[in-house]
């Protein structure tokens with residue numbers, strides 16, 4: 001049975017959790033937050049204002065990949081938020097047995113920075129946003145996915161994503 005893993009990607013504060021929650025509701029697919037897969041050391045590092053390195057991120061990406069692969073084993077499609085900033089990171093996620101597709105929530109540092117500054121109760125400091133943009137490698141034409149402008153309201157982003165990825169016809173969509 002074929003299954004999909006839809007990865008909602010983008011820099012910190014791009015709106016991944018907000019949009020993924022709505023997508024999961026529409027598609028009725030199990031969802032996960034990439035932040036829940038970070039080892040404590042990664043959270044401590046970011047809380048201290050230090051960007052993660054490739055070495056910090058690789059085991060984390062593999063555990064997200066394994067989560068989607070486990071669901072895929074019985075044909076269950078999934079949604080996961082994950083910054084997935086670099087193509088090599090997306091390559092790790094694509095090693096899942098699911099068909100891995102991406103929606104990139106793209107936006108300017110001004111828009112996203114403003115949201116981070118007014119967000120409270122989250123470990124990620126807004127001072128790390130510039131390092132997230134430094135690492136960001138947008139989806140390339142040969143990667144399965146779509147890019148939407150996060151300046152739009154979340155419900156519009158969901159509609160655009162479902163249409164662009166042809167998921168409106170998915171039997172689970174209500």
Ligand SMILES: Nc1ncnc2c1ncn2[C@@H]1O[C@H](COP(=O)(O)OP(=O)(O)OP(=O)(O)O)[C@@H](O)[C@H]1O
Nearest residue numbers: 012013014015016017018115119124150152153154
């Ligand atoms: N499309 C949107 N329009 C306006 N505000 C938004 C939109 N999407 C998210 N927000 C707000 O921006 C803030 C960041 O959103 P959210 O936590 O979903 O981002 P995130 O990408 O999951 O962040 P992180 O990677 O740091 O966990 C929240 O306060 C959220 O309410």
Ligand SMILES: O=C(O)[C@H](O)[C@@H](O)[C@H](O)[C@H](O)CO
Nearest residue numbers: 011012013035052083084124
């Ligand atoms: O790749 C990364 O640097 C991390 O995934 C970060 O993006 C954070 O985990 C997240 O954005 C904080 O909420």
